[in-house]
Amino acid sequence: MKVFGTRITFTAIVGILIIVVIVGSAILAPWVAPYDPNANLGGRWDPPSAEHWLGLDQIGRDMFSRILYGGRVSISLALLATVLAFVVGIITGFAAAVFGGWIDIALSRIADVILSIPILMSALMIISGFGTGATVLVLTIGMLYAVLVFRVARAVAMNIAVLDYVEVARLRGEGLMWVILREILPNALPPLAAEFGLRFCFAFLFVAALNLLGLGLEPPAADWGSMVKESALAIPAGIAAPLYPAAAIALLTIGVNMVVDWLLSLHSRPQGENA
Amino acid sequence: MAQIKPKAEGQILDVRNLRIEAVTETGKRVTLVDDVSFTLNAGEVLGLIGESGAGKSTIGLSTMIYARTGCQITGGQLLFHGRDLRELNIKGRQNLRGVKVAYIAQSAAAAFNPAHTIFDQVGEVALQHGIMNRAQARMDAIRLFRELELPNPAAFGNRYPHQVSGGQLQRAMAAMAMIAKPDLLVFDEPTTALDVTTQVEVLAAFRKLIREHRTAALYISHDLAVVAQIADRIMVLRHGKMVEQGEATQILQRPQMDYTRMLVAERLAAEQSKFVESHAEGRPLLEVKNVVAAYRGTVRVIDDVSIDVRRGDTLAIVGESGSGKSTLARVIVGLLAREQGDVLFDGTSLRPRLQDRSKDQLRRIQMIYQMPDVALNPRQTLFSIIGRPVQFYFGKSRAEVRARVEELMRQIDLPADYITRRPHELSGGQKQRVCIARALAAQPDIIICDEVTSALDPLVADEILRLLRRIQDETGVAFLFITHDLGTVRRIANKVAVMLKGKLVVSGPIEQAFNPPYHPYTELLLSSVPEIRPDWLDEVLRRRRKAS
Numbered sequence: 001m002k003v004f005g006t007r008i009t010f011t012a013i014v015g016i017l018i019i020v021v022i023v024g025s026a027i028l029a030p031w032v033a034p035y036d037p038n039a040n041l042g043g044r045w046d047p048p049s050a051e052h053w054l055g056l057d058q059i060g061r062d063m064f065s066r067i068l069y070g071g072r073v074s075i076s077l078a079l080l081a082t083v084l085a086f087v088v089g090i091i092t093g094f095a096a097a098v099f100g101g102w103i104d105i106a107l108s109r110i111a112d113v114i115l116s117i118p119i120l121m122s123a124l125m126i127i128s129g130f131g132t133g134a135t136v137l138v139l140t141i142g143m144l145y146a147v148l149v150f151r152v153a154r155a156v157a158m159n160i161a162v163l164d165y166v167e168v169a170r171l172r173g174e175g176l177m178w179v180i181l182r183e184i185l186p187n188a189l190p191p192l193a194a195e196f197g198l199r200f201c202f203a204f205l206f207v208a209a210l211n212l213l214g215l216g217l218e219p220p221a222a223d224w225g226s227m228v229k230e231s232a233l234a235i236p237a238g239i240a241a242p243l244y245p246a247a248a249i250a251l252l253t254i255g256v257n258m259v260v261d262w263l264l265s266l267h268s269r270p271q272g273e274n275a
Numbered sequence: 276m277a278q279i280k281p282k283a284e285g286q287i288l289d290v291r292n293l294r295i296e297a298v299t300e301t302g303k304r305v306t307l308v309d310d311v312s313f314t315l316n317a318g319e320v321l322g323l324i325g326e327s328g329a330g331k332s333t334i335g336l337s338t339m340i341y342a343r344t345g346c347q348i349t350g351g352q353l354l355f356h357g358r359d360l361r362e363l364n365i366k367g368r369q370n371l372r373g374v375k376v377a378y379i380a381q382s383a384a385a386a387f388n389p390a391h392t393i394f395d396q397v398g399e400v401a402l403q404h405g406i407m408n409r410a411q412a413r414m415d416a417i418r419l420f421r422e423l424e425l426p427n428p429a430a431f432g433n434r435y436p437h438q439v440s441g442g443q444l445q446r447a448m449a450a451m452a453m454i455a456k457p458d459l460l461v462f463d464e465p466t467t468a469l470d471v472t473t474q475v476e477v478l479a480a481f482r483k484l485i486r487e488h489r490t491a492a493l494y495i496s497h498d499l500a501v502v503a504q505i506a507d508r509i510m511v512l513r514h515g516k517m518v519e520q521g522e523a524t525q526i527l528q529r530p531q532m533d534y535t536r537m538l539v540a541e542r543l544a545a546e547q548s549k550f551v552e553s554h555a556e557g558r559p560l561l562e563v564k565n566v567v568a569a570y571r572g573t574v575r576v577i578d579d580v581s582i583d584v585r586r587g588d589t590l591a592i593v594g595e596s597g598s599g600k601s602t603l604a605r606v607i608v609g610l611l612a613r614e615q616g617d618v619l620f621d622g623t624s625l626r627p628r629l630q631d632r633s634k635d636q637l638r639r640i641q642m643i644y645q646m647p648d649v650a651l652n653p654r655q656t657l658f659s660i661i662g663r664p665v666q667f668y669f670g671k672s673r674a675e676v677r678a679r680v681e682e683l684m685r686q687i688d689l690p691a692d693y694i695t696r697r698p699h700e701l702s703g704g705q706k707q708r709v710c711i712a713r714a715l716a717a718q719p720d721i722i723i724c725d726e727v728t729s730a731l732d733p734l735v736a737d738e739i740l741r742l743l744r745r746i747q748d749e750t751g752v753a754f755l756f757i758t759h760d761l762g763t764v765r766r767i768a769n770k771v772a773v774m775l776k777g778k779l780v781v782s783g784p785i786e787q788a789f790n791p792p793y794h795p796y797t798e799l800l801l802s803s804v805p806e807i808r809p810d811w812l813d814e815v816l817r818r819r820r821k822a823s
Binding site: 165168171 | 608610629632634637638641642644646649650651652653654655663664667668713717
């Protein structure tokens with residue numbers, strides 16, 4: 001099998017399988033989940049059993065169903081934030097690289113100022129100003145990560161913008177959109193796709209972290225971060241409940257990283273017969 | 276001299292049926308070197324000749340029992356003083372490399388660490404292996420610097436790599452290779468990256484070194500004329516296989532195989548071709564008048580340069596690296612704004628910056644680059660690469676664009692079904708043809724060719740030159756041909772402009788500039804182009820000594 005003109009590796013296939021299973025089961029949650037995620041089904045902290053594969057949580061809700069539903073929330077929030085970050089980051093980054101001059105200087109210095117404050121700090125300040133909720137969460141993470149994407153996109157585009165084929169397009173009199181969309185973007189895709197995977201993982205963990213801090217979504221909405229937080233009290237009691245949502249977070253992160261590693265190795269390896 | 280250990284005599288290296296294979300990304304096994312055998316005696320130089328991909332460097336590296344990542348020596352024997360190198364363990368290999376067999380690469384600039392002095396790096400091998408102490412190493416290095424005719428040998432080693440010239444650094448690398456008094460030297464295209472005038476000195480220094488130390492040497496080059504000056508025997512390689520092997524004079528004067536004959540004939544053509552007749556006509560198409568240009572307002576890279584090109588002209592701009600010839604092209608196309616002077620195209624002044632020029636002005640001047648690899652977008656098919664200018668300048672329908680692209684592909688002799696291919700599916704020469712087709716697609720009046728044959732193998736370069744001439748006959752397009760290679764100039768240009776340090780030193784019809792009385796700099800350049808006669812180097816050196 002060939003993707004991006006190169007053979008896919010075993011780890012990448014494993015990573016893709018993990019992602020497909022997790023994302024697929026999250027999408028299909030209403031049909032797959034055995035129980036209503038918010039229904040109280042009985043005992044507190046019931047251990048795993050044949051009816052409840054991962055047991056019940058602190059108020060007797062089915063853990064497995066909540067993880068399936070929680071995946072929808074966590075993944076879609078992280079995905080939206082990452083897409084926002086990439087749309088904003090790539091446009092500004094490519095513009096800085098292609099125009100150069102004062103546009104580059106202005107954008108880069110703004111990025112430096114924003115990055116001089118730890119991102120978690122900025123996020124906490126913004127959320128405490130605008131209040132919690134899904135929209136604020138996505139916008140905050142998306143815009144803050146856009147700054148990081150900007151730096152990567154700018155660096156990648158700068159390496160491509162100096163190549164002769166871009167010069168040929170400029171000499172032909174092509175407009176900026178052609179140069180960016182047809183000459184630079186297709187060649188920037190492998191490194192940017194890798195960055196997308198990494199950013200998604202971070203956004204995902206970031207959402208989880210904010211939920212863990214109680215700055216995310218309002219209960220009873222299920223998401224993996226808040227589920228870890230809500231069941232955290234069970235740890236001293238020797239109950240494994242918080243480990244399940246935590247394991248889901250870890251598994252998806254690992255899966256995405258396996259794919260990202262492969263994408264990065266693609267990029268670092270020169271292509272073509274003369275390579 | 277007491278320091279020189281008794282040199283090994285007799286046979287140094289005996290390579291038998293060497294086979295080297297590589298495994299590609301897709302898991303395919305490729306044979307890089309197939310059944311190659313040769314022997315080397317003390318004081319003997321074997322020249323390895325071949326095009327890129329012939330396996331020259333792979334063979335050179337194998338004598339140090341080294342293969343590039345992904346490659347493996349899979350067959351044959353490498354007997355060094357009668358002992359098979361393939362049986363050496365890691366320790367044995369370490370004691371071989373740099374000590375008994377030393378390597379001199381094409382780019383000394385990349386081989387030296389800029390953070391250490393030249394002496395630290397020249398003496399490193401000898402100190403590392405405990406062959407000599409620091410004082411001895413310094414004395415030996417100074418002696419080698421003197422033999423290599425480096426300036427101020429006693430203090431030369433105290434400098435850093437960036438403080439000396441390219442030719443000096445290349446010679447310093449030879450000193451680095453010789454410090455441990457190896458029995459075998461491997462020269463891998465050691466003068467290819469140098470300017471012709473520098474190449475003469477470096478080549479002479481290498482030859483003197485090999486002769487005085489009676490070291491066996493492998494000399495790898497794509498240029499027959501260079502190898503002719505230094506090698507006792509020559510082996511011609513193609514696609515990893517030996518084509519023929521023999522005494523240098525036999526290979527050069529009485530080649531047995533067709534491929535060798537082609538190589539020799541091509542090289543002789545470069546030396547002996549008649550000048551191109553001018554079919555230029557009409558008033559000047561492009562006039563550059565007293566142009567001055569600089570990067571970021573610092574040193575003038577182009578200083579008061581004037582040239583003119585007529586329809587059907589081929590003006591060669593000749594000069595060594597740093598002479599400003601490529602910068603002149605950038606000024607003409609508007610990538611670099613001129614500071615003074617004027618550029619007239621078809622009688623009207625062109626704006627200094629390309630953003631301010633009209634689409635039609637941009638169309639009429641096209642450019643072809645040195646490296647077709649980076650001049651073609653790897654993610655586009657030939658259809659979009661060649662078709663885009665057609666669509667952009669002439670706004671035709673998809674069917675018309677396709678018809679035009681097919682016509683252009685015929686013109687450059689590429690099969691029509693290549694239209695869906697991407698650049699990495701083409702050879703180097705084919706890629707350069709695509710670049711030519713892309714330039715032609717705009718139906719330009721003038722094409723600027725910036726070292727378009729420099730990255731290509733001689734036979735491929737020759738085909739490209741023929742193609743360009745044919746296109747000129749068919750379309751009457753003018754060429755501005757930037758090159759450092761005077762052999763190419765002879766074969767394609769009817770006018771020459773010689774540049775030196777940003778200034779124009781000679782300009783005029785080729786039969787005037789390349790015939791006596793010469794301008795001194797033109798004479799220096801012309802006399803530095805290696806010729807295939809084995810006594811050429813001696814002759815040049817004798818003439819220079821007499822002159823100075």
